[in-house]
Amino acid sequence: MSERKNPATGHDTGHVWDDNLRELTNQPPRWWMICLYLSALFLVVYFILYPTFPLISGSSKGVLGWTQMKRLNESVADIQAVRAPFENRLVGMSAEAILANPELANYAVRSAKVVFGDRCAPCHGTGGAGNPGYPVLADDDWLYGGSVASIEQSIADGRAGMMPAFAAMLNEQQLDALSQYTLALSKGEGRADGQALFASQGCGGCHGADGKGMPMLGAANLTDAVWRFAPGTVESIKYTISNGVNAPGHEGTRSATMPDFKNQLSATEIKKLAVYVHKLGGGQ
Amino acid sequence: MSEPSEPADLKHLEELYRETEYWHVNTGGKTIHAKRMPGRYRSYKWFTMLVWLSFFLGPYLRWGDRQAILFDIPGRQFHIFSVTILPQDVWMLALVLLFSALLLAFVTSLAGRVYCGYFCFQTVWTDIFTLIEQTLEGSPVQRAKLDQSPWRGRKLAVKVVKHLLWLAISVITGISFTAWFGDAYLLWEDYVTLQAPTPAWLSVLVFTGFTYLFAGHMREQVCFWLCPYARIQGVMVDRETILPTYDFARGEPRGKLKKGSRTEGGGQGDCIDCRQCIAVCPTGIDIRVGQQEGCITCGLCLDACDAIMDKIQRPHGLIRYASLDEVEGIPTVGVWRRPRVLVYFFIMLASLAGIVYGLTTLGALELKVLHERQPLFVIQSDGSIQNKYELKILNKSNDDMHMRVSASGHPALLLVGVDQDFTVPRGRVGAYTVFLRIPGARLATERLPVTLRVQDRDHVQIFAEYQSMFFGPESRP
Structure with missing residues (x-):
C-alpha cells in the first residue's frame, strides 16, 4: 500500500523488540475509526429503541416497546x-x-x-x-x-372396560376349560366342554354367542388374532377371566380405562x- | 558499412520517449490510465468480450410459454431450454462446477490466465468503463491532468456524465442478472412500475454498487488484492505454459534508440525501452521483469510491442506468447506429454461425461419409500401382518401423472390403502400411504425384501421401483 498513509517516521511507544521492531503511535486508519464511531452510535440508538438496561422494576422498556x-x-x-x-x-x-x-x-x-x-x-x-x-x-x-x-x-x-371377575364363581378346572376354549376360538377351533361353560356362564351376553364381541359394550372379539391383554396365552386368558376388567372391589382386576x-x-x-x-x- | 535505413517514424518515437516519464509500474497508490492501442490481441479481446452479450440478452429468449433459461429459485426448478432440473438432480451442479474448475485449470496450464485476460467480467467491464472514460476525458495524459485540475466547469460536466454512464451500465448489469431468476419481461414491468419484489431490488442494488465500485474505481486492484483466482491460477502454470513473455535474449541489453545508435552501439538488443508495454497494461505491470501475479495475460503488451517493432523495422514477437522453456532455448515438450495437462483433461472429461449421463437419464419419475417404524408391523384381526409405507413420488415431467401402485416380493402379498389410481401434480412431490399385508402363516421370515412400483397409467414406459423391507414378528419356534 501507499507509503504516505503510514509514515514509519512517526512517534513510537518506546517498545522495541527483536532488535528493530518498534510499536508506532500512528492513528488507526480512518475507515477503522469511522466504524468505531458508527458502532458507538449504534449502541446509543439500540439503547433508546430496545429494552437494554436492568433497573429495579425490570429492564428499561425502549421506545419501540419490543418484548420477546x-x-x-x-x-x-x-x-x-x-x-x-x-x-x-x-x-x-x-x-x-x-x-x-x-x-x-x-x-x-x-x-x-x-x-x-x-x-x-x-x-x-x-x-x-x-x-x-x-x-x-x-x-x-x-x-x-x-x-x-x-x-x-x-x-x-x-372409555372404561367392564368384565366381572369369575374367580369366585368357577373352580380351577372350569377356568382352565374356559381359557382353553377362548384360545381355540381365536384359531377357529371349538371345544365342547368350554363351549358349554361359555354358554352357561353367560359369556355370550357380552362377547356374543359366537364370541365375536359387541362394540356397543366394548366387549372384545374373541375369535380374531388380536388380544386386548397380550400375550394371548392360556395363563393370560385365565387371569382375565378370573379377575375381570375394572371389576369393582376385586383386587388384581385388569384395568382398562381411557380418560375423556x-x-x-x-x-x-x-x-x-x-x-x-x-x-x-x-x-x- | 552503408547507412542502414533509419526508421521512418523516429520523430514519433521521440514523442513516445517523452511520454515514458509518465509510465510507471503500478504500486497501487495511483489510478492507472492505460493507453489503448489497436492490434491483433485487441481484436481477439473484442471478440471474446462479445460472449457477455449473452448475459444481457439471454433472459429474453423464450421456449414455449416460458423463459428459455430460468433459474426459478422459489419454484425450485431450473429450466434450460427443454430440460427442467429439480433439486433432486442437483448433483449435476456439482459436476458442472467441477467441470468449470477443471476447464480453468486445463486452459491455464496450456496458455495461462486466458479467462482473466479475455473473458473475466472484471476485465471486460473495466475495459468498457475505461473506454467511456477515454471517450469523454481523452488520452491517459489528459486524464491525469484532468484529475489534477480543480473541480469546475468542463471537468465537473465530464465527470458527472462519466459517472452517470457507469452507473447506467451497472444498473443494467444488475437488472440483467436478476432477469435470469424470474420472467424477464414481467420483471421489467415490475421495475418500471416500482413493484418488483424486495430480493430483486436488493440484488440490483448490490450488483449496481459492486459493478460501479469494481469496474469504475478498483479496476486492477480487484485482480491484485481481491480475486482468489489470480493466486490459484499461478500454481497451474509451469515452465511449459505459453504466456505473454518478453524475449530477454533478443531484447537485452535494452536501450533508448537514438539516431544511429543501433549501428554505433552494436551490442544493443531490440528493446528500445519505450515503455509502451507498461503504458497499455491494464494492471500497470512491466512484463519485461518476467511473468508475475499482476499479469492477467491479456496480450495487449504484445500489440503495443509489435506496433513499435513495425516502426523500428524489426520482426514482431519481442513480447510474444511463449513458454519459459522456449525463451530459454530448452526443447519444448508436446502438450500430450505433460502429466499435469493430461490429469486436468481427464478429470474434466469425466465430469463432462457425468453431466451428459445425468442429462440423458433425467427420469420423469422418482420414487422413495419410507417404511413406518412406529409400529414396525401390526397384527390384524385375521392374523395377517400389516406394514405401513409412505411413498414419496416426484413427478419431474410437465404433465400431471396418474399413478398406479403395485408391490411384489411375496406370493401372498396384498396391497391395501390405494383403492384407485391417484394423481401426482407436475413438478411436485406427492406423499401417499399404502399398506402391505401378508397372512401370518405365510410369512416364514422376520423380514422380507419387497419391491414397490409406481407406474404412469397413461405412459406405461414411465415407472419407478423402490426396494423396501417387510417386517414381521420374531419367528416362533
Whole structure:
C-alpha cells in the first residue's frame, strides 16, 4: 500500500523488540475509526429503541416497546393465519366429511400428529403401536367400533372396560376349560366342554354367542388374532377371566380405562385426532 | 558499412520517449490510465468480450410459454431450454462446477490466465468503463491532468456524465442478472412500475454498487488484492505454459534508440525501452521483469510491442506468447506429454461425461419409500401382518401423472390403502400411504425384501421401483 498513509517516521511507544521492531503511535486508519464511531452510535440508538438496561422494576422498556412475548405472539399469529383457512373449514364439518375430503384429511393427519404425540402416545405409543395393557391403534381390531365417528366418541367421552371377575364363581378346572376354549376360538377351533361353560356362564351376553364381541359394550372379539391383554396365552386368558376388567372391589382386576378428552381438547382437535387414528392403519 | 535505413517514424518515437516519464509500474497508490492501442490481441479481446452479450440478452429468449433459461429459485426448478432440473438432480451442479474448475485449470496450464485476460467480467467491464472514460476525458495524459485540475466547469460536466454512464451500465448489469431468476419481461414491468419484489431490488442494488465500485474505481486492484483466482491460477502454470513473455535474449541489453545508435552501439538488443508495454497494461505491470501475479495475460503488451517493432523495422514477437522453456532455448515438450495437462483433461472429461449421463437419464419419475417404524408391523384381526409405507413420488415431467401402485416380493402379498389410481401434480412431490399385508402363516421370515412400483397409467414406459423391507414378528419356534 501507499507509503504516505503510514509514515514509519512517526512517534513510537518506546517498545522495541527483536532488535528493530518498534510499536508506532500512528492513528488507526480512518475507515477503522469511522466504524468505531458508527458502532458507538449504534449502541446509543439500540439503547433508546430496545429494552437494554436492568433497573429495579425490570429492564428499561425502549421506545419501540419490543418484548420477546410480543414477538412470540406475532409468530403464533403468523402460523395461525396459515392454518386458518383449513381450521375454519373444519369447524362445521363432521369427522366423516373430513375423512372423505383428501385435502382436509391430509391436513388433519399432519396437524393432529403433534397432539397425538402429546396426549395419546404416552399410553398408545407413537404411531398407535400400543403398549402392554393399552390397545394398538394401528390394527383393524376395535373394541368400540372402528368408524371415525366411534373413534371420535372414544376420544371425547373416554372409555372404561367392564368384565366381572369369575374367580369366585368357577373352580380351577372350569377356568382352565374356559381359557382353553377362548384360545381355540381365536384359531377357529371349538371345544365342547368350554363351549358349554361359555354358554352357561353367560359369556355370550357380552362377547356374543359366537364370541365375536359387541362394540356397543366394548366387549372384545374373541375369535380374531388380536388380544386386548397380550400375550394371548392360556395363563393370560385365565387371569382375565378370573379377575375381570375394572371389576369393582376385586383386587388384581385388569384395568382398562381411557380418560375423556372433551374438556382438554377442542372439538376440532378431537375430530382431527379421530381422522388421524382412523388412518393409522385399521380404520373402518 | 552503408547507412542502414533509419526508421521512418523516429520523430514519433521521440514523442513516445517523452511520454515514458509518465509510465510507471503500478504500486497501487495511483489510478492507472492505460493507453489503448489497436492490434491483433485487441481484436481477439473484442471478440471474446462479445460472449457477455449473452448475459444481457439471454433472459429474453423464450421456449414455449416460458423463459428459455430460468433459474426459478422459489419454484425450485431450473429450466434450460427443454430440460427442467429439480433439486433432486442437483448433483449435476456439482459436476458442472467441477467441470468449470477443471476447464480453468486445463486452459491455464496450456496458455495461462486466458479467462482473466479475455473473458473475466472484471476485465471486460473495466475495459468498457475505461473506454467511456477515454471517450469523454481523452488520452491517459489528459486524464491525469484532468484529475489534477480543480473541480469546475468542463471537468465537473465530464465527470458527472462519466459517472452517470457507469452507473447506467451497472444498473443494467444488475437488472440483467436478476432477469435470469424470474420472467424477464414481467420483471421489467415490475421495475418500471416500482413493484418488483424486495430480493430483486436488493440484488440490483448490490450488483449496481459492486459493478460501479469494481469496474469504475478498483479496476486492477480487484485482480491484485481481491480475486482468489489470480493466486490459484499461478500454481497451474509451469515452465511449459505459453504466456505473454518478453524475449530477454533478443531484447537485452535494452536501450533508448537514438539516431544511429543501433549501428554505433552494436551490442544493443531490440528493446528500445519505450515503455509502451507498461503504458497499455491494464494492471500497470512491466512484463519485461518476467511473468508475475499482476499479469492477467491479456496480450495487449504484445500489440503495443509489435506496433513499435513495425516502426523500428524489426520482426514482431519481442513480447510474444511463449513458454519459459522456449525463451530459454530448452526443447519444448508436446502438450500430450505433460502429466499435469493430461490429469486436468481427464478429470474434466469425466465430469463432462457425468453431466451428459445425468442429462440423458433425467427420469420423469422418482420414487422413495419410507417404511413406518412406529409400529414396525401390526397384527390384524385375521392374523395377517400389516406394514405401513409412505411413498414419496416426484413427478419431474410437465404433465400431471396418474399413478398406479403395485408391490411384489411375496406370493401372498396384498396391497391395501390405494383403492384407485391417484394423481401426482407436475413438478411436485406427492406423499401417499399404502399398506402391505401378508397372512401370518405365510410369512416364514422376520423380514422380507419387497419391491414397490409406481407406474404412469397413461405412459406405461414411465415407472419407478423402490426396494423396501417387510417386517414381521420374531419367528416362533
